[in-house]
Amino acid sequence: MLNKYARAFFTRVLTPFAALLLRLGVSPDAVTLIGTAGVMAGALVFFPMGEFFWGTIVITLFVFSDLVDGNMARQAGISSRWGAFLDSTLDRVADGAIFAGFALWYAGSGDDNVLCAVAIFCLASGQVVSYTKARGESIGLPVAVNGLVERAERLVISLVAAGLAGLHAFGVPHIDILLPIALWIVAVGSLVTLIQRVVTVRRESAEADAASPANGPADR
Numbered sequence: 001m002l003n004k005y006a007r008a009f010f011t012r013v014l015t016p017f018a019a020l021l022l023r024l025g026v027s028p029d030a031v032t033l034i035g036t037a038g039v040m041a042g043a044l045v046f047f048p049m050g051e052f053f054w055g056t057i058v059i060t061l062f063v064f065s066d067l068v069d070g071n072m073a074r075q076a077g078i079s080s081r082w083g084a085f086l087d088s089t090l091d092r093v094a095d096g097a098i099f100a101g102f103a104l105w106y107a108g109s110g111d112d113n114v115l116c117a118v119a120i121f122c123l124a125s126g127q128v129v130s131y132t133k134a135r136g137e138s139i140g141l142p143v144a145v146n147g148l149v150e151r152a153e154r155l156v157i158s159l160v161a162a163g164l165a166g167l168h169a170f171g172v173p174h175i176d177i178l179l180p181i182a183l184w185i186v187a188v189g190s191l192v193t194l195i196q197r198v199v200t201v202r203r204e205s206a207e208a209d210a211a212s213p214a215n216g217p218a219d220r
């Protein structure tokens with residue numbers, strides 16, 4: 001949903017910045033790589049220590065690179081298959097680091113095995129949700145239903161909650177409860193999304209196989 005409705009707004013806002021980076025000679029691939037490194041650092045340095053406010057600030061500074069890199073590639077007319085592969089692959093790395101950061105906190109000083117398991121479930125289910133689309137598309141299906149909780153929703157729900165929960169360290173009472181709530185929402189939402197996508201691929205593959213039985217390169 002956010003991908004559909006918020007992307008146009010962020011494209012307008014980020015286009016001048018993307019143009020500036022191109023004028024400075026920065027490549028889209030460099031933005032993809034640096035953005036991922038920044039997200040990983042924010043998540044894996046700050047979150048395991050329970051520094052949710054500063055971790056979220058660092059991640060927020062870098063996570064929008066995922067909208068800037070593609071914008072730069074399109075403006076410069078250099079969108080490439082390699083760029084698409086790099087972008088999507090490093091999205092998985094960044095997402096893994098964010099939810100691993102939460103899991104490491106709950107496995108350590110956060111001391112909550114259930115929430116550690118929920119964070120690991122968010123990590124794994126998010127990766128599988130993305131894989132369903134990638135694999136469905138690789139066998140020639142449109143995967144027309146993106147589902148309830150796409151990547152943008154996973155990031156916004158968990159990062160807004162983490163940033164606000166981090167205000168607990170500045171004396172705001174009870175606000176830290178937002179992070180467990182967000183993790184449960186992302187976990188349940190990802191499961192629903194996974195089911196939506198699997199049902200979609202099942203339907204689309206049945207339709208495609210009825211039209212032409214699978215025995216070519218697309219079904220490998």
Ligand SMILES: CCCCCCCC/C=C\CCCCCCCC(=O)OC[C@H](COP(=O)(O)O[C@@H]1[C@H](O)[C@H](OP(=O)(O)O)[C@@H](O)[C@H](O)[C@H]1O)OC(=O)CCCCCCC/C=C\CCCCCCCC
Binds near residue numbers: 007057087126
């Ligand atoms: C005093 C208060 C302190 C509180 C501090 C809070 C700070 C702010 C907190 C959070 C900000 C979070 C921002 C998160 C922004 C995410 C942007 C982003 O990168 O989105 C990526 C997304 C997808 O990009 P791609 O097309 O490249 O990726 C594809 C996708 O990953 C597919 O995955 P799947 O969905 O299938 O699982 C893959 O299949 C595919 O391979 C891959 O290519 O981009 C978008 O969706 C575009 C829309 C972005 C919308 C961002 C909205 C941000 C909205 C609000 C943020 C600010 C909120 C501030 C709140 C402050 C509260 C007080």
Ligand SMILES: Nc1ccn([C@@H]2O[C@H](COP(=O)(O)O)[C@@H](O)[C@H]2O)c(=O)n1
Binds near residue numbers: 082086
């Ligand atoms: N280093 C890169 C990154 C992205 N691309 C192209 O942009 C598309 C993704 O756009 P986003 O707005 O989601 O970043 C991607 O599919 C590539 O076509 C690129 O070429 N090089």
Ligand SMILES: [Mg+2]
Binds near residue numbers: 065066069
């Ligand atoms: Mg991108």
Ligand SMILES: [Mg+2]
Binds near residue numbers: 066087088091
């Ligand atoms: Mg991306």
